Amino acid sequence: xxxxxxxxxxxxxxxxxxxxxxxxxxxxxxxxxxxxxxxxxxxxxxxxxxxxxxxxxxxxxxxxxxxxxxxxxxxxxxxxxxxxxxxxxxxxxxxxxxxxxxxxxxxxxxxxxxxxxxxxxxxxxxxxxxxxxxxxxxxxxxxxxxxxxxxxxxxxxxxxxxxxxxxxxxxxxxxxxxxxxxxxxxxxxxxxxxxxxxxxxxxxxxxxxxxxxxxxxxxxxxxxxxxxxxxxxxxxxxxxxxxxxxxxxxxxxxxxxxxxxxxxxxxxxxxxxxxxxxxxxxxxxxxxxxxxxxxxxxxxxxxxxxxxxxxxxxxxxxxxxxxxxxxx
Ligand code: ATP
Ligand code: MG
Numbered sequence: 001x002x003x004x005x006x007x008x009x010x011x012x013x014x015x016x017x018x019x020x021x022x023x024x025x026x027x028x029x030x031x032x033x034x035x036x037x038x039x040x041x042x043x044x045x046x047x048x049x050x051x052x053x054x055x056x057x058x059x060x061x062x063x064x065x066x067x068x069x070x071x072x073x074x075x076x077x078x079x080x081x082x083x084x085x086x087x088x089x090x091x092x093x094x095x096x097x098x099x100x101x102x103x104x105x106x107x108x109x110x111x112x113x114x115x116x117x118x119x120x121x122x123x124x125x126x127x128x129x130x131x132x133x134x135x136x137x138x139x140x141x142x143x144x145x146x147x148x149x150x151x152x153x154x155x156x157x158x159x160x161x162x163x164x165x166x167x168x169x170x171x172x173x174x175x176x177x178x179x180x181x182x183x184x185x186x187x188x189x190x191x192x193x194x195x196x197x198x199x200x201x202x203x204x205x206x207x208x209x210x211x212x213x214x215x216x217x218x219x220x221x222x223x224x225x226x227x228x229x230x231x232x233x234x235x236x237x238x239x240x241x242x243x244x245x246x247x248x249x250x251x252x253x254x255x256x257x258x259x260x261x262x263x264x265x266x267x268x269x270x271x272x273x274x275x276x277x278x279x280x281x282x283x284x285x286x287x288x289x290x291x292x293x294x295x296x297x298x299x300x301x302x303x304x305x306x307x308x309x310x311x312x313x314x315x316x317x318x319x320x321x322x323x324x325x326x327x328x
Pocket of ligand 2: 194
């Protein structure tokens with residue numbers, strides 16, 4: 001059976017971008033793959049996190065995984081920090097990656113832009129991400145479009161290790177959805193929606209109450225003109241809203257264009273809000289039930305135990321190939 005792995009950072013409240021671009025596919029893939037889905041808390045601390053907020057977000061992301069339909073009987077669900085092998089292989093990958101490769105990463109450029117002080121962890125982040133994937137010899141990694149470059153680097157690092165130390169790692173493939181791989185920010189159609197954006201109006205969180213969703217969508221910026229038509233080049237903002245509509249309603253972009261022909265943005269945005277509110281309601285309900293039950297802790301414990309067993313095997317093999325003297 002092939003292996004699938006992915007993760008989401010507890011760096012804020014998950015957005016519909018995280019759901020459409022990544023989490024939805026986790027749920028589909030768990031049926032046919034040996035599955036590892038993590039809450040990547042070691043990645044989250046590459047930018048400063050308040051301890052209480054990190055703790056809450058970590059539990060919240062895990063509960064959202066369950067609410068979205070991940071099933072602990074089918075998938076290993078765990079926190080990255082509960083499996084110390086990630087940090088250890090991460091260090092090893094840091095020694096294999098070149099500074100020049102890291103300097104080319106657009107996520108680093110975006111996240112460090114305009115900052116006075118940038119932690120070195122943000123720079124070496126892709127080495128840890130490579131370790132996350134290679135530890136389980138994942139075949140497939142479902143991610144949004146923004147992670148494509150990191151995946152490419154992971155493939156290069158797997159190849160580099162195999163070349164230097166003998167074939168060992170599986171070279172992973174990205175799994176990027178055809179539609180919805182890059183949901184854009186509500187306040188700027190040229191930037192991707194991100195949960196760590198300090199302007200909460202720029203994203204819709206999966207846990208936003210209905211009135212907040214309505215308000216955010218009514219305020220979403222829209223391109224000049226008035227026609228509801230899909231044209232990402234010239235009308236990125238309305239096109240983004242149409243993609244969201246399509247994802248939540250199941251209607252195709254053509255069907256949405258036909259439905260709103262001759263109508264203005266205002267009416268479309270109002271109906272979009274209702275589609276999103278209705279789409280998120282069952283997930284929100286399940287989320288609150290799961291949080292109340294406290295079941296997340298048991299799921300995370302079991303997930304970490306399974307993950308550690310698999311990760312330790314990899315690490316022993318890697319260290320042996322590299323020439324580390326085994327502890328006797
Ligand atoms: P942060 O701002 O802290 O980086 P994020 O919203 O980018 O948060 P991540 O935890 O970095 O979320 O990414 C989790 C997954 O969600 C990744 O697979 C990523 O590619 C995907 N993803 C993130 N943003 C979007 C988006 N706007 N559209 C589609 N997929 C996305
Ligand atoms: Mg991100």
